[in-house]
Amino acid sequence: MPPIVSEEYKRQKKKEILNSALACFAKKGFQAATIDDIVAHSSISKGAIYNYFKSKEEIYLELMNEQTNETNELLTEKINSFQTATERLLYLFDLYISIDPFDPDRKETIVVHYEFRLHSSRDENLRLLLQERGNRFFIDFVTKIVEQGVKTGEFKKDINPIMVANLFWTIIDGATVQAVLYKEYPYQNILECMKGMVMDTLLETKS
Amino acid sequence: MPPIVSEEYKRQKKKEILNSALACFAKKGFQAATIDDIVAHSSISKGAIYNYFKSKEEIYLELMNEQTNETNELLTEKINSFQTATERLLYLFDLYISIDPFDPDRKETIVVHYEFRLHSSRDENLRLLLQERGNRFFIDFVTKIVEQGVKTGEFKKDINPIMVANLFWTIIDGATVQAVLYKEYPYQNILECMKGMVMDTLLETKS
Amino acid sequence: MPPIVSEEYKRQKKKEILNSALACFAKKGFQAATIDDIVAHSSISKGAIYNYFKSKEEIYLELMNEQTNETNELLTEKINSFQTATERLLYLFDLYISIDPFDPDRKETIVVHYEFRLHSSRDENLRLLLQERGNRFFIDFVTKIVEQGVKTGEFKKDINPIMVANLFWTIIDGATVQAVLYKEYPYQNILECMKGMVMDTLLETKS
Amino acid sequence: MPPIVSEEYKRQKKKEILNSALACFAKKGFQAATIDDIVAHSSISKGAIYNYFKSKEEIYLELMNEQTNETNELLTEKINSFQTATERLLYLFDLYISIDPFDPDRKETIVVHYEFRLHSSRDENLRLLLQERGNRFFIDFVTKIVEQGVKTGEFKKDINPIMVANLFWTIIDGATVQAVLYKEYPYQNILECMKGMVMDTLLETKS
DNA sequence: TATGAATGAGTGTTCATTCAT
DNA sequence: CATGAATGAACACTCATTCAT
Numbered sequence: 001m002p003p004i005v006s007e008e009y010k011r012q013k014k015k016e017i018l019n020s021a022l023a024c025f026a027k028k029g030f031q032a033a034t035i036d037d038i039v040a041h042s043s044i045s046k047g048a049i050y051n052y053f054k055s056k057e058e059i060y061l062e063l064m065n066e067q068t069n070e071t072n073e074l075l076t077e078k079i080n081s082f083q084t085a086t087e088r089l090l091y092l093f094d095l096y097i098s099i100d101p102f103d104p105d106r107k108e109t110i111v112v113h114y115e116f117r118l119h120s121s122r123d124e125n126l127r128l129l130l131q132e133r134g135n136r137f138f139i140d141f142v143t144k145i146v147e148q149g150v151k152t153g154e155f156k157k158d159i160n161p162i163m164v165a166n167l168f169w170t171i172i173d174g175a176t177v178q179a180v181l182y183k184e185y186p187y188q189n190i191l192e193c194m195k196g197m198v199m200d201t202l203l204e205t206k207s
Numbered sequence: 208m209p210p211i212v213s214e215e216y217k218r219q220k221k222k223e224i225l226n227s228a229l230a231c232f233a234k235k236g237f238q239a240a241t242i243d244d245i246v247a248h249s250s251i252s253k254g255a256i257y258n259y260f261k262s263k264e265e266i267y268l269e270l271m272n273e274q275t276n277e278t279n280e281l282l283t284e285k286i287n288s289f290q291t292a293t294e295r296l297l298y299l300f301d302l303y304i305s306i307d308p309f310d311p312d313r314k315e316t317i318v319v320h321y322e323f324r325l326h327s328s329r330d331e332n333l334r335l336l337l338q339e340r341g342n343r344f345f346i347d348f349v350t351k352i353v354e355q356g357v358k359t360g361e362f363k364k365d366i367n368p369i370m371v372a373n374l375f376w377t378i379i380d381g382a383t384v385q386a387v388l389y390k391e392y393p394y395q396n397i398l399e400c401m402k403g404m405v406m407d408t409l410l411e412t413k414s
Numbered sequence: 415m416p417p418i419v420s421e422e423y424k425r426q427k428k429k430e431i432l433n434s435a436l437a438c439f440a441k442k443g444f445q446a447a448t449i450d451d452i453v454a455h456s457s458i459s460k461g462a463i464y465n466y467f468k469s470k471e472e473i474y475l476e477l478m479n480e481q482t483n484e485t486n487e488l489l490t491e492k493i494n495s496f497q498t499a500t501e502r503l504l505y506l507f508d509l510y511i512s513i514d515p516f517d518p519d520r521k522e523t524i525v526v527h528y529e530f531r532l533h534s535s536r537d538e539n540l541r542l543l544l545q546e547r548g549n550r551f552f553i554d555f556v557t558k559i560v561e562q563g564v565k566t567g568e569f570k571k572d573i574n575p576i577m578v579a580n581l582f583w584t585i586i587d588g589a590t591v592q593a594v595l596y597k598e599y600p601y602q603n604i605l606e607c608m609k610g611m612v613m614d615t616l617l618e619t620k621s
Numbered sequence: 622m623p624p625i626v627s628e629e630y631k632r633q634k635k636k637e638i639l640n641s642a643l644a645c646f647a648k649k650g651f652q653a654a655t656i657d658d659i660v661a662h663s664s665i666s667k668g669a670i671y672n673y674f675k676s677k678e679e680i681y682l683e684l685m686n687e688q689t690n691e692t693n694e695l696l697t698e699k700i701n702s703f704q705t706a707t708e709r710l711l712y713l714f715d716l717y718i719s720i721d722p723f724d725p726d727r728k729e730t731i732v733v734h735y736e737f738r739l740h741s742s743r744d745e746n747l748r749l750l751l752q753e754r755g756n757r758f759f760i761d762f763v764t765k766i767v768e769q770g771v772k773t774g775e776f777k778k779d780i781n782p783i784m785v786a787n788l789f790w791t792i793i794d795g796a797t798v799q800a801v802l803y804k805e806y807p808y809q810n811i812l813e814c815m816k817g818m819v820m821d822t823l824l825e826t827k828s
Numbered sequence: 829t830a831t832g833a834a835t836g837a838g839t840g841t842t843c844a845t846t847c848a849t
Numbered sequence: 850c851a852t853g854a855a856t857g858a859a860c861a862c863t864c865a866t867t868c869a870t
Contacts, residue, residue, distance in 0.1 A: 029329065031238035034843060045852045047847085056844065111325050117388050118318050118325070119236065127388075135389040166385070166397050174381025178373070181324050181334075182342045190373055197404050212833070212870090220833090242861060252835050257862065419849090419854070427854090443740065445652035449840060459856050461843080470840065525739050531802050532732050532739070536650065541802075549803040580799070580811055588795025592787070595738050595748075596756040604787050611818050655864060666831045668868085677865065 014052050016042055018066060021059045026108030029115060030060050061126075064116045067109075068134055075141060085149025086203070089168075092142070093195040096172050097188055101179035110180050139165045146202070155202040167198065221259050223249055225273065228266045233315030236322060237267050268333075271323045274316075275341055282348060292356025293410070296375075299349070300402040303379050304395055308386035317387050346372045353409070362409040374405065428466050430456055432480065435473045440522030443529060444474050475540075478530045481523075482548055489555060499563025500617070503582075506556070507609040510586050511602055515593035524594050553579045560616070569616040581612065635673050637663055639687060642680045647729035650736060651681050682747075685737045688730075689755055696762060706770030707824070710789075713763070714816040717793050718809055722800035731801050760786045767823070776823040788819065 020042030024033040035056060039046050053059045075092070082088045101110060117134075120126040142165035149155035171194045179187040227249035231240040242263055246253050260266045282299070289295045308317060324341075327333040349372035356362035378401045386394040434456030438447040449470055453460050467473045489506070496502045515524060531548075534540040556579035563569035585608045593601040641663030645654040656677060660667050674680045696713070703709045722731060738755075741747040763786035770776035792815045800808040 027329075029238075029326070031236075035845085036843075039853090046845090046854095047852050048850075050845070051850065054845095107328070111328050114384075115322065115325050117384075118322050121314070121318050121387060122234070122236065131389065135385075163393065163396060163400060166393060167400060170381035170385050170397055170401075171377065172381070173384050174377035174379070177321075177324075177380050177384060178377050180328060182338065182346075186370065186373060189370060190377055193370060193374065194377075197408060201404060217833095241859080243859095253862080254835050254864080255833070258833065261862095263861065424854095441743070443652075443743065445650075448838085450838095460841085461856050462854070464841070465854065468841095521742070525742050528798075529736065529739050531798075532736050533650070535728070535732050535801060536648075545803065553803075577807065577810060577814060580807055581814065584795035584799050584811055584815075585791065586795070587798050588791035588793070591735075591738075591794050591798060592756075592791050594742060596752065600784065600787060603784060604791055607784060607788060608791075611822060615818060656866085657864075660832090667833095667866085668831050669829075671866070672829065675866095 010052070013044070013048070017044060017049055017052055017059065018063050020044070022063055022109065022112070025060065025063070025112045026105070030056075030112070030119070060116070064113070065133070067113060068130075072133075072137060075138075079145075085145050085152060085154050086199070088145045089142075089149070089199070089202075090195070092145075092168070093191060093198075096175075097191045097195070101176055101187055102183070107180050110176060114177065114180075135169075138169055141165075142168050149202065159202055164198070164202065171198075217259075220251070220255075224251060224256055224259055225266065225270050227251070229270055229316065229319065232267065232270070232319045233312075237263075237319070237326070267323070271320070272340075274320060275337075279340075279344060282345075286352075292352050292359060292361050293406070295352045296349075296356070296406070296409075297402070299352075299375070300398060300405075303382075304398045304402070308383055308394055309390070314387055317383060321384065321387075345376055348372075349375050356409065366409055371405070371409065378405075424466075427458070427462075431458060431463055431466055431473065432477050434458070436477055436523065436526065439474065439477070439526045440519075444470075444526070444533070474530070478527070479547075481527060482544075486547075486551060489552075493559075499559050499566065499568050500613070502559045503556075503563070503613070503616075504609070506559075506582070507605060507612075510589075511605045511609070515590055515601055516597070521594050524590055528591065528594075549583075552583055555579075556582050563616065573616055578612070578616065585612075631673070634665070634669070638665060638670055638673055638680065639684050641665070643684055643730065643733070646681065646684070646733045647726070651677075651733070651740070681737070685734070686754070688734060689751075693754075693758060696759075700766075706766050706773060706775050707820070709766045710763075710770070710820070710823075711816070713766075713789070714812060714819075717796075718812045718816070722797055722808055723804070728801055731797055735798065735801075756790075759790055762786075763789045770823065780823055785819070785823065792819075 017038065020038050021033075024037040024041055027033070028037065035046055035049065038044075038049060038059075042049075049059075053062065074095075079088055079091065082091050099106070101107060117130065120130045139162070143161045146155065146159060146161035146164045150157065150159050150161060171191070175185075175187055175190050175194075178185045178190075224245065227245050228240075231244040231248055234240065235244065242253060242256065245251075245256060245266075249256075256266075260269065281302070286295055286298065289298050306313070308314060324337065327337045346369070350368045353362065353366065353368035353371045357364065357366050357368060378398070382392075382394055382397050382401075385392045385397075431452065434452050435447075438451040438455055441447065442451065449460060449463065452458075452463060452473075456463075463473075467476065488509070493502055493505065496505050513520070515521060531544065534544045553576070557575045560569065560573065560575035560578045564571065564573055564575060585605070589599075589601055589604050589608075592599045592604075638659065641659050642654075645658040645662055648654070649658065656667055656670065659665075659670060659680075663670075670680075674683065695716075700709055700712065703712050720727070722728060738751065741751045760783065764782045767776065767780060767782035767785045771778065771780050771782060792812070796806075796808055796811050796815070799806045799811075
């Protein structure tokens with residue numbers, strides 16, 4: 001029996017389910033959100049949801065995977081429109097500075113995201129998967145930019161690109177977590193300040 | 208007839224329950240860990256647990272509260288043995304540098320801790336409580352040290368103490384989260400590096 | 415696609431649950447009867463029961479509500495086939511005389527019914543609900559008949575209809591309770607006797 | 622080892638427990654009231670309570686037994702100060718008329734009492750016990766008075782004493798139950814009215 | 829006897845998952 | 850494929866009863 005509905009239809013349906021699931025997980029957390037919540041939010045029947053995903057866990061996983069992909073794409077998409085390592089790094093900083101982590105919806109999404117990452121620390125398979133497609137990717141991504149900067153002479157010779165990459169993500173994660181937990185956190189200011197410090201460290205200072 | 212068991216006995220029992228609960232929450236997360244898990248781990252009967260705590264939630268809260276208190280004490284305890292702001296700030300950095308976030312038990316505890324903080328973002332009352340006893344305390348703590356440094360002339364005059372405090376905790380949180388999620392994260396190195404950058408920024412540079 | 419099962423099916427299922435619940439409550443009392451008892455008696459799964467009722471309490475309430483409705487209907491149904499107040503009042507007496515409170519099933523139902531009414535005395539909301547749909551209805555019902563009898567001259571002019579109505583239900587409740595608790599209670603005789611006394615009091619005696 | 626405390630002490634302690642138990646059962650009902658409620662109300666320890674009663678059920682039974690005894694005594698106590706059957710019957714009516722079933726404490730006690738009687742209908746042994754010491758006693762008590770009245774010629778010759786006795790308790794139970802469940806119930810009026818009707822029926826009417 | 833901490837079977841309720849229609 | 854009723858294994862929590870002190 002050949003497929004009755006188009007692949008496009010299925011992809012669309014899956015997307016709808018994932019969107020509703022994200023909204024529900026964001027509002028209540030993965031464990032507390034129920035399949036019925038997703039049914040109510042999406043107006044897709046319980047049976048239908050189980051036609052597309054084999055468990056609640058799978059929805060969660062696919063959702064997080066999707067989010068990672070989107071972030072990956074977001075990062076890579078525009079980076080090539082910048083030529084120098086300096087521009088590229090500044091672009092990355094500004095990208096995160098431009099995010100408003102205090103926006104309620106954004107905030108909830110961030111919380112789910114970090115909950116997921118913490119959750120993954122309890123499941124070795126999951127952790128390795130995330131490491132591969134998450135942490136490693138992000139570290140590599142910045143590492144390459146810094147390596148480029150060192151090679152082109154934009155950045156100091158004795159810079160350790162990997163260390164800078166880790167520094168970058170430490171700052172981003174730290175600032176994001178703080179912002180989500182602490183209303184008065186000066187997110188933009190801190191990132192600007194960090195940006196300054198990091199760039200100062202990287203750039204050859206003229207004497 | 209005086210109490211059947213001493214206050215000390217009760218405190219001990221409570222502590223046992225909290226320890227087991229922490230182990231269980233660490234292993235599975237708050238939601239997934241069951242009271243029966245705690246029973247199995249502690250060899251204390253279910254009824255007994257409910258004699259000491261009125262709900263699973265209360266165990267969680269008390270556990271986190273205890274952890275916050277301990278951290279508060281840890282920070283304040285030795286700080287007065289240092290006189291200058293510089294020494295004090297270095298002590299704080301070194302305190303966190305000396306922690307091994309890769310130690311399995313420590314790691315699990317850290318995960319529970321961050322999960323709790325994320326969880327609190329969905330409960331306004333809890334969030335306010337944590338803000339008061341957590342975030343605010345930590346920010347104030349570092350702010351005061353920096354203010355002292357500015358006043359004594361150790362640090363530059365144009366330093367914004369609140370911003371530095373936020374910077375400090377951004378770095379600590381960022382590094383801790385990374386370490387917990389990413390095995391190859393160079394925790395110590397990053398903190399040393401950050402320590403250098405922050406101190407450089409604060410200290411009057413000799414010309 | 416229309417509903418998976420018909421409304422009729424659902425109504426039937428609800429009825430089954432209520433029937434089993436009544437049997438269980440009758441046998442053990444509301445508090446002592448467990449949801450598992452109802453599951454065992456009805457062969458309907460626990461989950462299914464909770465699809466139709468949101469709590470054990472709700473089953474109880476709906477059961478009692480249903481019983482009240484049925485009694486209300488029973489009373490009102492045939493009353494209009496009688497014209498005079500005398501006939502109507504006699505019909506009411508005879509209706510209750512014709513009930514056999516010693517029949518085991520009937521007896522159990524009566525016990526649950528009175529337990530529910532007593533139970534309601536501890537819950538103000540429930541008490542008011544019952545007052546409205548129960549006591550008040552029954553009192554009014556008889557009051558109107560007696561008022562009619564007074565107006566048409568069937569009954570003495572100085573009769574207080576409300577008092578007679580209360581008298582009527584006092585007798586019915588008293589006899590029902592006695593019958594349920596005391597095997598040798600001469601239910602029919604007592605009601606016949608009461609009927610005589612009440613009618614004598616109401617009717618104009620010829621001199 | 623001879624008893625360390627006097628019998629009197631024990632009796633007193635038991636009484637205290639029973640009093641607290643009655644208060645608790647009255648407020649919440651037998652099933653809902655917990656041993657801890659009784660502990661809190663009586664300030665007697667849980668262990669001590671179990672020294673005097675072997676179960677919650679036993680407390681209930683003894684309480685109800687005690688109540689029955691007290692009622693029995695109340696009825697028999699003053700009855701002999703009246704000579705004629707008429708006076709005695711009037712005394713009984715007036716005794717119940719003088720009770721205020723709307724008084725909150727009294728009301729709660731009445732509710733427990735009827736709950737107990739209904740509860741007993743599910744336990745054959747209990748039912749028989751109550752029948753013997755309760756229903757039968759009360760019926761006999763009134764029957765004898767009426768028999769006396771018939772013998773002395775105070776009452777009509779064709780009166781059936783047993784029927785009158787049942788009539789009497791039907792009225793008392795009916796009025797009490799109504800009063801407890803229905804705030805606007807004209808308890809005193811109804812009993813006065815019933816008293817009149819019953820006495821009219823019993824007494825030789827002068828032509 | 830008095831105490832109250834400990835016990836654990838039992839309770840109402842939830843919810844991920846299945847499957848007949 | 851879609852539906853949502855059915856399932857039942859869990860789960861948090863209660864409470865009568867026991868027993869070491």
